[in-house]
Amino acid sequence: MRRILATTASLICLLALAACGDEDTPASGSSDPVTIEVTFSDGTVTPQGERVEVETGQDVELQITADEPGEIHVHSTPEQELEYAAGESTLTIANLDAPGVVDVESHTLDQVIVQLEVS
């Protein structure tokens, strides 16, 4: 039992060492927004569930081209709901302060447009 515990303990220490290499970076906030082009047509949307990396505090601009008006849900904490009209428009997703994966969904189509990897 003692030998197992010793092995386990040393492995966990190794694990901790391996993991502690990267430090948490503070929110930058000042950088330019990430721009994503989103196209709605004939009941489909592009992109389709792509991962997009975003820094904490950085805004995301959705440049929307849509054939019909609709609604987008941003599953950040707290959640945000954004509406867009038919034609071209720009929506800004702000307040992405906490690290995490945020799904951006088309409420109208019930599909994930992008997953924002905020870190």
Added chain:
Amino acid sequence: MSLVAVVAQTTSAHGIGGAKDLPISPELAIAGAVAALTVSFTVLAVAWRTPRFDEATSGLPSSGLTRLVDSTAWRLGWRVVGFAIFAWAMFAAVAGQDLLTNPFFGMFYVWWWVGLVPLSLFLGPVWKALSPVRTINAAFAKISGSDPEVGVFTYPERLGHWPAAVGLFAFVWLELVYPFSTELGPVRLWAAAYLAVMLLGGALFGNVFYERADPFEVYSSLVAKMSPWGRRDGQVVIRNPLANLDTVVARPGLVAVVAVLFGSTGFDSFKDSQRWVKFVQGNDFIVSHSWADDLADNIALLVFCAGVGLIFAIGTMATGVSSGERRISLPNKFAHSVVPIIVGYIVAHYLSYLIEVGQDTLIKASDPLSDGSNYLGTGDWSVNYWLSYHPTLLANIKVGAVVLGHVLGVISAHDRAIKLLPQRHQLTGQLPLLVAMVAFTVGGLYLLFAA
């Protein structure tokens, strides 16, 4: 964060809670997998060769603790607490509005389903003490002058934990697959059906029904076996958690219970992975048939649960057995060793969710009717997101929990193997099970990495 203009919250088919944890880094995932693999074979090579865990002798009896937890005041106190929380949830469910601000959702999906795990891990079988269905059953018995322990019939032994496995599956199905899982009607209906079945079962079979068939009591009592609190000859004992885990009774359906618990949590990680999202939204057949994405989720949940059960059954049965042992009985006799793996993965999967949505639920619980009231005084509190702002720490805790759970699982399986298997199969007979456990752990780490 408070500046965000949150448009009137409507329900969505997304479940409760906002952002999800970041994926763990590949370095961390690989380090965890290597640790799990190394420890597994170390245990096999150097661990004891005669069984250590013995229900009849393990644990330190405490007469003081026994007196306390067996006292009427203690038991009644927890019954009152359990019933008060239940009544509050029912109030929100019946009189509250169909909005995500209704605390019923958080109480149902977060406090009940997730909160039960740490409570049971630290305090023992809490659902048995809090369960409102046991309280109602006891009250009925009191009124009618009967004994809540006995029902009209004897609970069929061969039924074992199968009803609990079905109940747990029904819960994860509602949470993970059913598209309207955050609409009040269906969740309320599920809770009502649970209550009805439990009260009927209690009347028919007495309290033994709750012990074997109540999905929440089975889950809670199983996790409680990893706590230091046990019983021996009626006395409360303080035990090594591994010795305590060894006292799990191998009833029919136990493998199904652990398979549903582990498989469904794995599916929950998987369904948010980019791979699955892209498959469901990009597959021509699924996109062109409106029912197909729900069907795909149903099939995937079933495959995850059945897959875990099958891998575990093969892993435990692929060994030589002594003449008195039936091979088919082995999976249930080893099933307790999956419990630490489940708990480790639950910590990894739910820790930030429990802490953050759990707090959010406490805030919302102050306003059960969504009319701006602050009955409990918690309504103006704010959620502490400290853990989310420390993603490296969170990732380390997650991988640490998965690896620790794996190690404890391997040790408890080892002790059981040298108890059950004939001498010449004791080491080789463990290998397939070890491979199955490594598969679970590496699979779990992969899902945390691919999340």
